Amino acid sequence: MRYTDIAIIGGGLAGSTAAAMLGRAGIPAILIDPHDTYPADFRVEKLSGGVQLERFLRTGIAESVLRRATFTGENWIARFGRLLDKAPSRQFNILYDSLVNAIRDEIPEDVTRVWAKAVSVATGPERQQIVLSSGETISARLVVLANGLNVGLRHQLGIERRIISACHSISVGFDVAPAGRNSFDFPALTYFSERPGDRIPYISLFPIGPRMRANLFVYRSFDDPWLGELRRAPAATLDAALPRLKRITGAFDIQGEMKIRPVDLYENDARHQPGVVLVGDAFATSCPVAGTGCDKVFTDVERLCNVYIPHWLASDGMEADKIAAFYADPVKRACDEWSAAKAFDFRAVSTATSPYWTAQRWARFLAWSAQGLLRPLGGAFDLEPNLLGHSSSSSSSSSSSRSSSSSSSLSSSA
Numbered sequence: 182m183r184y185t186d187i188a189i190i191g192g193g194l195a196g197s198t199a200a201a202m203l204g205r206a207g208i209p210a211i212l213i214d215p216h217d218t219y220p221a222d223f224r225v226e227k228l229s230g231g232v233q234l235e236r237f238l239r240t241g242i243a244e245s246v247l248r249r250a251t252f253t254g255e256n257w258i259a260r261f262g263r264l265l266d267k268a269p270s271r272q273f274n275i276l277y278d279s280l281v282n283a284i285r286d287e288i289p290e291d292v293t294r295v296w297a298k299a300v301s302v303a304t305g306p307e308r309q310q311i312v313l314s315s316g317e318t319i320s321a322r323l324v325v326l327a328n329g330l331n332v333g334l335r336h337q338l339g340i341e342r343r344i345i346s347a348c349h350s351i352s353v354g355f356d357v358a359p360a361g362r363n364s365f366d367f368p369a370l371t372y373f374s375e376r377p378g379d380r381i382p383y384i385s386l387f388p389i390g391p392r393m394r395a396n397l398f399v400y401r402s403f404d405d406p407w408l409g410e411l412r413r414a415p416a417a418t419l420d421a422a423l424p425r426l427k428r429i430t431g432a433f434d435i436q437g438e439m440k441i442r443p444v445d446l447y448e449n450d451a452r453h454q455p456g457v458v459l460v461g462d463a464f465a466t467s468c469p470v471a472g473t474g475c476d477k478v479f480t481d482v483e484r485l486c487n488v489y490i491p492h493w494l495a496s497d498g499m500e501a502d503k504i505a506a507f508y509a510d511p512v513k514r515a516c517d518e519w520s521a522a523k524a525f526d527f528r529a530v531s532t533a534t535s536p537y538w539t540a541q542r543w544a545r546f547l548a549w550s551a552q553g554l555l556r557p558l559g560g561a562f563d564l565e566p567n568l569l570g571h572s573s574s575s576s577s578s579s580s581s582s583r584s585s586s587s588s589s590s591l592s593s594s595a
C-alpha cells in the first residue's frame with residue numbers, strides 16, 4: 182500500500198493541472214491515469230480570451246504550456262458571406278493531447294505518477310482507499326476525482342448525476358486546406374450561422390502549426406440524419422448549410438478524419454461525500470459552443486489547490502462539511518453559473534425564432550458590423566467578452582501578431 186496526502190484520479194486537463202500545482206506547493210500527491218502519454222482526443226483545441234487566459238495564468242503553469250501553442254492575434258468575424266470585423270484576439274491553438282501532455286511536463290518529479298486505472302474507491306472522514314487495475318492499493322487523506330466523463334467510480338460512490346440538457350450540442354472537428362493555393366487569407370475566422378433553421382451557431386477556423394483546424398458546432402440530436410450526411414458527403418453538406426462561407430474562405434478541401442462529439446450538460450452532487458472532491462468535467466460539463474469548459478477546469482483547480490487543500494490538510498479529518506466549502510466557493514459558483522447561462526443563451530440566440538431572440542441576433546450582427554466599421558478609425562468598442570467563444574481583448578493587432586509562435590504574445594499578455 183502506498184500512502185499520500187492527495188490521490189488525484191484522472192490525468193486530463195484538470196487532474197494534470199492539479200498535480201502540477203500541488204507538486205509545486207510541496208504537497209504530497211499521487212496522479213493516477215491509465216495512459217503515461219495522453220492520447221489523441223477531440224476536446225478543446227484553443228484557449229482564448231482575456232478571462233480564460235487570466236484563469237489559466239492563476240494556476241502558475243500557463244506560460245510555459247502556452248508557448249507550445251500556435252498564437253493568433255487577429256480573428257475575422259463573418260456572417261451572411263460578409264466580413265464584419267477583423268478583431269484583435271489572443272487565441273492559443275493547441276490539440277488537446279498536446280495541451281495535456283505539456284501540462285504533465287510541468288508536474289514536479291516528486292509527484293508520483295501511477296499509470297493504471299482506479300477500479301474502486303472507498304471513502305470516509307479520515308482516509309480513503311483506492312484499488313488500481315494493477316492490484317496496487319493507495320491510501321490518501323483526500324481523493325481528487327478528475328476522471329472526466331467516466332461515470333463508473335461516481336456510481337460506486339453513490340454520487341448523483343443531474344442531467345441539465347441531454348445532447349445540448351454536437352461538436353465536429355476536422356482539418357481544412359485551401360484549394361488551388363498555398364494559404365488562407367484570414368489568420369483565424371469565426372463564421373456565424375446564416376439561418377436559425379440550420380441549427381449551427383458558428384464554425385471556427387484556426388491554425389495549429391501548419392494545419393488549419395475547423396470546429397463546427399450544431400444543435401441537433403445525435404441520431405439526426407444530417408450528421409450521417411455530413412460524414413458521407415462533408416463538403417456538400419457543409420456547403421448547403423453555410424452556402425456563403427466560401428466567399429470569405431475561398432475554396433477549400435476537407436482533410437482527414439471528421440470527429441463528431443455530442444455533449445450532455447450535467448452536474449454531480451457530491452456535497453455529502455467525505456474524503457472526495459470532484460473537479461472539471463467530473464463535477465459538471467459545459468457546452469463547447471460557449472467555450473467555457475477550461476474556465477471551469479482552471480477555476481476549480483485553482484481554488485482547490487491554492488485555497489482549500491492547504492486549509493483542509495492543516496486540520497485532522499476530511500469530513501463532508503469541510504469539502505462542501507469548495508462547492509460553495511463564490512468564485513467557483515459564479516464561474517459555473519456563468520458557464521451554464523452561456524450554454525443556453527448561445528443556443529437560443531442561434532436557433533430561437535421568437536421576436537426577442539430574432540432581435541438579439543440582429544442586434545449582435547449590427548454591433549459586429551459597427552465594431553468592424555469603427556475599428557480602422559480607432560474607435561472600435563469591445564463586444565461582450567466571450568460572446569464569440571473568445572474575448573476581443575484590448576491587445577493591439579498588427580500583421581506580425583496575426584499568427585505566430587506564442588512567445589512574444591505571452592510576454593505581453595502575462
Ligand SMILES: Cc1cc2nc3c(=O)[nH]c(=O)nc-3n(C[C@H](O)[C@H](O)[C@H](O)COP(=O)(O)OP(=O)(O)OC[C@H]3O[C@@H](n4cnc5c(N)ncnc54)[C@H](O)[C@@H]3O)c2cc1C
Binds near residue numbers: 300329461463471
Ligand atoms: C468536442 C469538445 C470541444 C470542446 N471545446 C472547448 C472549447 O473550445 N473551450 C473550452 O473551454 N472547453 C471546451 N471543451 C471542454 C473541455 O475540453 C473539457 O471541459 C476539459 O477537457 C475537461 O477536462 P477534465 O480533465 O475534466 O477531463 P478529461 O480531460 O476527460 O480527463 C479525464 C481523465 O481521467 C482519466 N480517467 C478516467 N477514468 C479513470 C479511472 N478510472 N482511473 C484513472 N483515470 C481515469 C482519463 O484517462 C483522462 O485522462 C470541449 C469539450 C469537447 C468534448
